[in-house]
Amino acid sequence: MSKSTQTLDHAAPVPPPHHEKGRDPSPSRHRWWVLVVIALAQLMVVLDATIVNIALPSAQHELGFSDGNRQWIVTAYALAFGSLLLLGGRLADLFGRRIVFLVGVVGFAAASALAGAAQSFEILVTGRVLQGLFGALLAPAALALLNVTFTNAKERARAFGVFGAIGGAGGGIGLLLGGLLTEHLSWRWTLYVNLLFAALAFVGGLALLRKGAPTRRPKLDIPGTILASAGLFGLVYGFSNAETHDWSSPMTWGFLTAAVMLLAAFTWWQTRTDHPLLPLRVLTDRTRGASFIMVAISSAGMFGVFLFLTYYLQSSLGFTPVKTGLSFLPMIGALMVVAQLSISVLLPRLGPKMIVPLGMLMAAGGLVWLTALDLNSTYAADVLPALLLMGVGLGVVMPSSMSLSIYGISPEDAGAGSAAVNTMQQVGGAIGTALLNTLAASAATAFLSGKAPTEAVLAQAQLESYATAYWWSAGLFAAGAVIAAFMFRKGRPETSEDSAPVVHM
Structure with missing residues (x-):
């Protein structure tokens, strides 16, 4: 076998895209509109991890819950979402991706309406738990639908570029949208806005997604x-x-x-x-395994940046919620532009072993840059360059990792594989946020030890806590670069017209 056709590590050839019973294997005429529908649903799920953050003080004031209970508004969503994703992915394999996707969209909208209308802390937390539950149905079905909708390799690369960019930028978009809605309407609209996303995704999904049941139904x-x-x-x-x-x-x-x-x-x-529920062959493939780790590390470091830079911009520089959200736009723009470039040009030509470690190191460099921020720093000179560097780095890492995470996956495992990717993203973000919060708080406590708690000392303690979080996040990305360099295979992804990306020599 020639080098151009020999697969590294004897990886199995990629099966053709999975087709459910009654489905036409030809590309959908409306596939780009299907991408819009899937992208809207994915954005709704991803931004809900951060959109409520900016609204928390307003919600706490109106509903009167304690500081200790405040974390549960965020944690309840992450707990339900992260713990049920594998089940959601298998249900998509069992009942069909279209029906599970539509049920997830409707359920997410209903849960958002319940949480938005909450008149007590308990109802708000219940709504957030239900959001996580239906998000766990929706997210893996969306990725699996994307995989089976685009059968042309070049078009699939573009579609995954969009999907990966949304995965990377969703947290920043959530902060921007949360600031706008909280400042100009009400904290409740950070939840009600999901009704608009869900309505568009449901109508589009109902009209455009092909009907059909899976030809093979795995037992639960x-x-x-x-x-x-x-x-x-x-x-x-x-x-x-x-x-x-x-x-x-x-x-x-x-x-x-x-x-x-x-x-x-x-x-x-x-x-x-x-x-x-999760066949171990989904995890043990070298390329997929590396991609799962990259998604988890990127999510852990990225959510930490959004959280602590939001604190810095508002507490130290005095930005309003809206101005804080707008501050992330350059990073989001860089990420989305580079995402298309990396998935369409860099990944096919250079392969993941070259570009993913580079992207990880660029993200780490942006975080190291942020460690120098102080009370005299300015956005244009000190924050913006670091955000742009991070946006470029994440634009290389996230779409590439997302697209390769379902590399070579068998048809009956598509839902489980998609769920595994989303689980890595959600659990990585939840663990990263909790771990970085703990490390930052410990740094602030250590700095204040033995010092009089004057206003200047307290402000400096905050800066110390932010810098600690940035250093640890940079360490995560640097570790990711090393892991990617060792785990990804050499070579470029296969560009066959009929298959998903596969790495060959």
Whole structure:
């Protein structure tokens, strides 16, 4: 076999895109409108991880809940979403991606309406839990639909460029939209706005997505579902508790220990059952495994940037919520432009082993730049260059990792693979935010030790906490660069007209 056709590590050839029963294998005439529908739904899910953040002070004032309870408005969404994604992906394989996608959209809209109309803390948290639950149905179905809609390699690359850019930019868009809605309307509109996204996605999905049931319906792995959901819940909950409890607290290490045990049991069970929730072959492929790790690391570092830079811009530089959101626009713009360039030009020509580590290092460089911020820094001279550097780096990493994360996946595993990608993104973001919050708080406490808490000292303590978060985030991206350089195969992705990206020599 020639070098041009030999697959590294004897990877199985990529199967043709999965077709559900009754589906025409020819490309959809409306595929670009399908991309718009999927992109709207994905944006709705991704931005909801951050859009409520800016609205929290207003919601807390109106509903009267404590500072200790405030974290649950964010954590409730992450817990439900992160722990149920694998189940959502398997349900898409079982019942069909179209129906699961549409149910997810409608359910997400209803949950958003409930949370937006909440007159108590309990109802608001319930709405956020339900948002996470229906988001766990919607997100993997959206990625799987994208994979089967675009059968032409070049068009698929462009589509994944858009999808990956939304995954990377959604948090920043959420901050911008959250600031605009909170300042000019009400905190409730950070939730009600989902009704608009959902209406457009539902009508478009109903009209454009092809009907049909899967030709093969895997049985649902009930024990695996319980083990995975409980394990992922414990993982996110344990790291979230680190923000409000000490690491030595049973509420932190106890849940983390239980999570490790449950996920280990889940892994063992997946090798024993005939119908695994997440077939281990989805994870053990070298290219997919590297991509999953890149998505998790990028999400962990990225959400940390959004969180702490938001604090800095508002608390230290005195920006309004709207101005804070607008400040992220250059980063989002750079990310989206570079995303298309990387997926259409750089990845096909150079391969992931060259470009992903470079993107990771650029993102790390942007974070190191942010560590120098102080009370005399300006946005144009000190913040903007770092954001642009990060936007370029993430624009290289996120779309490439997203597209390669379903590389060579078999038709019956498409939903499970898509769910695994979303799980890495969500759990990575939740763990990163909790871990960085804890490290930042510890840095501020250490700085204040033995000092009089004057206004100047408190302001400097805040800067110390932000710098600590940036350094740790930079370390995450640097580690990601090393992992990517070792794990990704050499060579360029296959550009066959009929297959998903595959790395060849």
